[in-house]
Amino acid sequence: MSLSPSIVERINRARADLRMGVPVVLTGEGGGVLVVAAEVLDAARLAELRLLGGTPVLAVTAHRAATLKTPAYDGDVARLRIPADASVPWIRALADPADDLRAPMKGPLLAERAGPAALHRAAIGLVKSAELLPAALVLGLDRPLAVAADNSLTVIDMAAAGPMLLRATPVHPVVSARLPMAAAEAGRLHVFRPEDGGTEHYAIEIGQPARDRPVLARLHSACFTGDVMGSLKCDCGPQLRAALAQMGAGGAGVLLYLNQEGRGIGLANKMRAYSLQDQGFDTVEANHRLGFDDDERDFRLGSSLLRRMGFSAVRLLTNNPNKVAMLAANGVEVVERVPLRVGEGRHNAAYLATKAAKSGHLL
Ligand SMILES: Nc1nc2c(ncn2[C@@H]2O[C@H](COP(=O)(O)OP(=O)(O)OP(=O)(O)O)[C@@H](O)[C@H]2O)c(=O)[nH]1
Numbered sequence: 001m002s003l004s005p006s007i008v009e010r011i012n013r014a015r016a017d018l019r020m021g022v023p024v025v026l027t028g029e030g031g032g033v034l035v036v037a038a039e040v041l042d043a044a045r046l047a048e049l050r051l052l053g054g055t056p057v058l059a060v061t062a063h064r065a066a067t068l069k070t071p072a073y074d075g076d077v078a079r080l081r082i083p084a085d086a087s088v089p090w091i092r093a094l095a096d097p098a099d100d101l102r103a104p105m106k107g108p109l110l111a112e113r114a115g116p117a118a119l120h121r122a123a124i125g126l127v128k129s130a131e132l133l134p135a136a137l138v139l140g141l142d143r144p145l146a147v148a149a150d151n152s153l154t155v156i157d158m159a160a161a162g163p164m165l166l167r168a169t170p171v172h173p174v175v176s177a178r179l180p181m182a183a184a185e186a187g188r189l190h191v192f193r194p195e196d197g198g199t200e201h202y203a204i205e206i207g208q209p210a211r212d213r214p215v216l217a218r219l220h221s222a223c224f225t226g227d228v229m230g231s232l233k234c235d236c237g238p239q240l241r242a243a244l245a246q247m248g249a250g251g252a253g254v255l256l257y258l259n260q261e262g263r264g265i266g267l268a269n270k271m272r273a274y275s276l277q278d279q280g281f282d283t284v285e286a287n288h289r290l291g292f293d294d295d296e297r298d299f300r301l302g303s304s305l306l307r308r309m310g311f312s313a314v315r316l317l318t319n320n321p322n323k324v325a326m327l328a329a330n331g332v333e334v335v336e337r338v339p340l341r342v343g344e345g346r347h348n349a350a351y352l353a354t355k356a357a358k359s360g361h362l363l
């Protein structure tokens with residue numbers, strides 16, 4: 001076995017680089033490109049990047065391009081040309097909708113149509129998976145490997161990385177220990193670690209549920225604001241507590257606490273979405289203006305964890321039919337959907353109505 005990092009490990013290293021503002025080199029169809037996450041771009045790096053020659057573009061999603069009133073010629077992606085005199089705040093404003101209403105962008109923005117966009121799409125995928133705004137400054141390189149070597153940059157070969165990014169990351173148990181809780185004294189917390197070095201996820205097992213019968217289960221996505229701070233903007237905190245209480249009362253259950261904050265966009269982006277909601281956009285529109293899909297979660301994770309724990313059938317506490325469908329599609333039978341309607345109030349009524357109207361949540 002080699003001591004050098006595998007492709008999966010290099011992808012994770014690239015995520016860390018991108019979060020710090022360090023460029024990453026992607027190679028594949030169309031040669032090679034240098035990528036910097038727009039959110040953390042600074043003037044010094046932009047100046048260095050310009051010295052390499054060529055015209056950088058900002059790769060954004062079609063959702064963000066629609067907000068910027070620019071056509072997305074590459075389907076789900078648009079490549080916006082960055083003028084030679086563009087400043088860092090100007091580039092950031094293309095990526096970040098915070099000031100869209102106060103200072104509408106001065107157009108017209110020019111989008112590239114020629115050439116492949118596969119590496120641009122990959123760049124967006126990488127910055128997104130690093131929980132940054134989905135926008136990347138991308139510069140085509142004539143000699144990508146030489147630029148990477150000269151500057152000690154991480155290189156990701158997309159031919160090797162692509163399949164890795166598409167598959168569900170395997171998760172492995174790390175430790176478990178007894179955890180008596182107010183809702184259930186017979187609790188146990190299991191920690192699972194993904195193989196790609198990403199965030200750990202937790203399972204709370206209540207009682208000793210039989211593995212050969214459907215278990216009362218909940219897939220709960222992390223919500224720091226609701227679960228911990230008691231936010232009234234969503235129903236997550238009351239749902240978490242009600243699910244544990246129901247499992248405690250019945251003597252058995254399993255609650256997966258999945259670290260997919262903000263439907264998979266991370267807390268910083270969720271707070272950006274909240275700020276847009278204060279400007280009048282609903283939860284789905286806010287995600288789109290930021291450049292995200294409505295829901296960026298990978299629900300395959302829930303089925304992997306359940307199967308890893310030996311469960312193959314569940315009675316699922318949820319109002320979200322996508323969770324039911326994704327479990328079924330990934331080898332966990334949902335014998336019953338158990339509705340979980342709690343915590344509705346003045347501050348979250350519109351949020352819940354939008355989820356029902358636009359995201360298919362059941363009332
Ligand atoms: N992006 C975004 N995420 C939000 C917002 N409000 C809550 N969330 C996140 O939405 C997720 C809600 O998770 P869950 O309660 O497990 O899922 P759900 O899709 O509502 O389905 P059920 O509760 O099972 O019916 C959490 O990750 C929250 O952090 C919002 O306005 N924007």
Ligand SMILES: [Zn+2]
Nearest residue numbers: 223226234236
């Ligand atoms: Zn919440």
